[in-house]
Amino acid sequence: MQYKNGLMGTLLFAGVAGVMTLAAPAAHAADGHVVLYSANDDTVNKLIADGFKKETGITVDVVSTGSGVLFRRVISEQGNPQGDVVWGVSAALLKQNSKYFDAHAVKGADQVPAQYRDPNNLWIGTNLQVAVIAQNTKSIDPAKGPKSWEDLMDPQWKGKLVYTDPANSGFSYATASGLLGAWGDNDAAWAKVKKLIANTKVLNRSTLVFDGNGTGEYPLGISLEYAGYLWAHNGAPVKVIYPADGTVALAEGAAVIKGGPNTANARALVDFLASKPTEEMLLKSTFRRPARQDVALTDTGGMPPLAQIKLLPYDDAKWEAARTDTLRKLKDLIQETR
Template sequence: MFRRTFIGAVPLTLLAAPLAAQASKKLVVYTSNDSTLNDLVFGDFRKETGIEVEPVAAGSGVVMRRLQAEKARPLGDIVWGVSRSLLQTNKALFEPYASKNIDATPAEFRDPDNLWIGNNLHLLVILQNTRMLPAADGPKSWADLLDPKWKGKIAFTDPANSGSAYATVTMLVDLWGGGDAGWKKVGDLFRNMKVLNRSSLVFQGVGNGEYPLGISLEYAGPLWAAGGAPVKVVYPSDGTTASMEGVAVIKGGPNTENARIFVDYINRKAVREMILKATFRRPTRNDLDLSSLPGGLPPLSQVKLVNYDEEGWTEKRAKTLEKIKDVIQDSR
């Protein structure tokens, strides 16, 4: 059995460290994925390799702050489930490794120096609880969410704790004209939203009927629908972007060989099919036929995608997070 550790709102210096790695059959994974995916993957990985996994689970922003605090003496081996923006910003913390699955992963979804490799592609979408809000009465676009009638009815994740939430906000700034005009509309949107600490709280809130709407990731819709929840995915008519999540080997971690085994495992074709069938996460691999797999995910060619300056927003992430913090405070 693996033991799951969760990081909450606790000062990083007071966090309990993972159990010390004792032998070659141990792996400490800092993960921003929810327990459903963690349980599936870590159980299968242990069964296949005999390597015991100790997950340390938290939002992606919290995970990366912990890695930064531990960089002189890393306690983890793998970081998994964080955005390309966070991976790129923190690549000095990672050790290069060329995955065996590199050829099946398009170059745009992996670091040129093999410091990280993408696993999932998450489309930024609107989730709607059709029991609380009939399908025909919901928003069709991001712009529709600015209507004051949605005040307090839209769940969203704090961008300080979520790479995908950061991507959503900055994408909308650009989509809504950039500069002061874009930020003004983002401020109007925040006035309608409930800002939660973790991404999982957003789709749980929509799935359980606490909120009629949520801004979240594509996979959450079919995942909750498969469990019987009245949740549908709205692909905004004014466009969206695909936010990549990936995996990286932590530089100087105690179990580097096991970390490399995990990187190869998590991007293998059969494993990506298993993950999609169970959790509906869109793979970065380009050799899976989505039409033959569960979830009904549309091909990217059927979704309106907008240009998103991920590199530019990554470079000014720290300053932008301060701006977002101010916008949230002003909207309360």
């Protein structure tokens, strides 16, 4: 079977003309524009820009880059903000930078679990990223694959399992730190993480993990939920495994930038991003799990409700504060186990 040009060639990662990159747009004071600082990929940005334009007549000028770069920009522009909305960034970063946001009460916010939104309405989660194990069932019999993180430590999976370098991937860092926390955040926990990492081939980019698992180059991947369902939708023999010992689900969200040039339009855009129809559209188009719990998970290939997934508690503030030291230790483990 011919798969559709890898994940980079599918809906999520295709380059789309007309979506701006880091070049700064002019700050539009006119009614017809809003400036979106987005860490999402260009295809997702275009879906939003096109949908919002159709619904409101307002043009979305997108600045698209990594979340760290976006927030450095927000901070540097605080005396003269050029952006109106920030979106597609982690709840941890939204919490850290909430002083740069205006409070905005989104209609229907009560449909988002409390842990995935700000109690003072400074930001709201729009989608959830769930760490999973992705199994290529052509390479490994569906009944004989791993069922848990602990199973991945079995010597039989050494060299067959891929993982993104946590220094380059927020979800990889969250997975490792979430497991450390669940296993006690002590020397014994670090020993277990070392055993798990010893079985992995560490790649530089998440898309290499997604693509390698989808094509069968790597039978197993420590992956993200949406990528597995997208590959399966495109015809690849990929099975999404929710580890029996629990996993992490982290919110990505949106906020109105304080003092931006188009405040009214910014509020309208955040309402649009957090709305039920928009989250339904992104689920259908990109398999991104909605933060809203009133969105039916239909036509997703079996994506379970959040309540059916065993979730590990995750202290994002703690692990964000410990990021530098934790990444250094993880780097040492990777080097020691090569």
